[in-house]
Amino acid sequence: MCETCGCTVTPGIDHQHGNEKVLVEVVQDLLAANNETAAHNREHFDQHGVLAINLMSSPGAGKTALLEATILALRDRYRIAVIEGDLETDNDAVRIRAHGVPAVQITTGTACHLDAHLIHRALHDLPLAGLDLLFIENVGNLVCPASFDLGQHRNVTLLSATEGDDKPAKYPVIFRASDLVVITKTDLLEVLDDFDPLRAAAAVRALGRDTPMIRTAARRTPDIGSWLNWLEGQLGAWRRIARRSRSMMAALVGA
Amino acid sequence: MHELSVCQALLRQVAQLVQSRGASVVESITVEVGPLCGIEPMLLANAFWIMRAGSCAAQAALFIEETSVTVGCVSCGAQSQTAPNRLTCAACGGFRTRIVAGDELRLRRVELRAPEPVTV
Numbered sequence: 001m002c003e004t005c006g007c008t009v010t011p012g013i014d015h016q017h018g019n020e021k022v023l024v025e026v027v028q029d030l031l032a033a034n035n036e037t038a039a040h041n042r043e044h045f046d047q048h049g050v051l052a053i054n055l056m057s058s059p060g061a062g063k064t065a066l067l068e069a070t071i072l073a074l075r076d077r078y079r080i081a082v083i084e085g086d087l088e089t090d091n092d093a094v095r096i097r098a099h100g101v102p103a104v105q106i107t108t109g110t111a112c113h114l115d116a117h118l119i120h121r122a123l124h125d126l127p128l129a130g131l132d133l134l135f136i137e138n139v140g141n142l143v144c145p146a147s148f149d150l151g152q153h154r155n156v157t158l159l160s161a162t163e164g165d166d167k168p169a170k171y172p173v174i175f176r177a178s179d180l181v182v183i184t185k186t187d188l189l190e191v192l193d194d195f196d197p198l199r200a201a202a203a204v205r206a207l208g209r210d211t212p213m214i215r216t217a218a219r220r221t222p223d224i225g226s227w228l229n230w231l232e233g234q235l236g237a238w239r240r241i242a243r244r245s246r247s248m249m250a251a252l253v254g255a
Numbered sequence: 256m257h258e259l260s261v262c263q264a265l266l267r268q269v270a271q272l273v274q275s276r277g278a279s280v281v282e283s284i285t286v287e288v289g290p291l292c293g294i295e296p297m298l299l300a301n302a303f304w305i306m307r308a309g310s311c312a313a314q315a316a317l318f319i320e321e322t323s324v325t326v327g328c329v330s331c332g333a334q335s336q337t338a339p340n341r342l343t344c345a346a347c348g349g350f351r352t353r354i355v356a357g358d359e360l361r362l363r364r365v366e367l368r369a370p371e372p373v374t375v
Contacts, residue, residue, distance in 0.1 A: 021282055021366055021367065022276070022278065022367045023364055023365075023366050024272060024276065024364060024367060025363070025364045026272070026362050026363065026365065027362075027363065028268055028361060029361055030264050030265050030268070031261070031264060031360060033264055111257075111260070112257055113257050115260065144257035146293050147257060147292065147360070148257070168340075172291065172339050172340040172342070173292070173293040174293075176291070176342065205343075205350045206340065206341050206343055207342045208326055208337075208342030208343050208344075208351065208352035208353075208354075209352075210350060210351055
């Protein structure tokens with residue numbers, strides 16, 4: 001009861017009479033719903049021991065070409081699947097399936113990015129059991145994908161030699177969020193006089209993280225060794241951590 | 256471009272507040288947007304004008320508080336204000352920093368009006 005006038009204070013509404021204004025202070029992440037689903041997706045991946053990698057870049061930087069070369073190099077040793085994000089076509093998924101790897105296509109229509117809900121829906125069509133690696137090929141775009149956690153374990157951003165080496169300075173959010181930056185199409189560097197990988201590296205370092213950078217060429221004469229090394233390193237490190245946390249959980253449950 | 260989906264999430268959160276507080280009218284909504292959250296304040300405002308129609312916030316004003324970027328240096332511990340694409344430490348030049356402020360994308364406050372009291 002209100003001491004001054006004896007009215008009943010409705011739960012949830014601050015003391016007021018008539019239809020006064022109430023100012024409600026909140027601190028709530030606007031992407032909370034997306035982040036919750038992303039955490040849920042990550043749990044799925046963890047339960048199945050699948051390392052999920054979110055590949056981002058501008059359109060045409062060579063995400064699908066890198067994936068194709070990766071599948072050819074690793075498909076005998078690891079079980080791989082791909083979730084493809086595209087505005088309109090399923091061309092990329094068709095390219096991936098041609099290599100004998102399951103690929104689920106998400107057609108986003110006019111939406112410029114994948115979000116955690118779209119990934120969650122795609123997981124219904126993609127059995128995770130037995131998989132080692134799941135690549136999520138995001139929509140080609142250096143702006144929007146950076147804001148949406150999908151539940152991935154690692155973010156990888158591609159920067160092709162045919163783009164400007166100042167892209168990291170122009171799109172700091174996505175490059176800052178990256179665990180690895182891959183300079184692609186490096187076989188073209190000899191004929192391109194305006195892309196300096198060292199300038200690109202300086203632009204990435206200016207973002208305040210010592211993000212590793214590697215160089216690949218995925219077509220003609222593929223040169224993706226450093227990428228494969230990074231991938232296998234990440235898979236190994238991630239599995240060691242997963243094993244440790246599982247045994248810690250077991251110890252806690254047993255205690 | 257993804258400002259529309261963010262605006263949709265914003266209106267959903269406001270609708271939940273309106274329901275839980277038993278309010279009828281949303282007078283204003285204040286959000287906090289940092290330069291590193293990947294959202295353009297002006298585009299968010301435009302999206303809001305389109306999407307508020309027919310929602311619980313159809314009459315509401317949107318206030319956007321823009322924050323600036325502050326990084327904390329992992330090496331020397333100093334905090335400095337920086338440009339969004341120059342996130343190194345201004346004090347020692349160190350290139351390993353963490354974001355202290357500037358990546359916010361948050362609902363901060365909502366001004367609600369309770370329903371008209373029913374006169375019997």
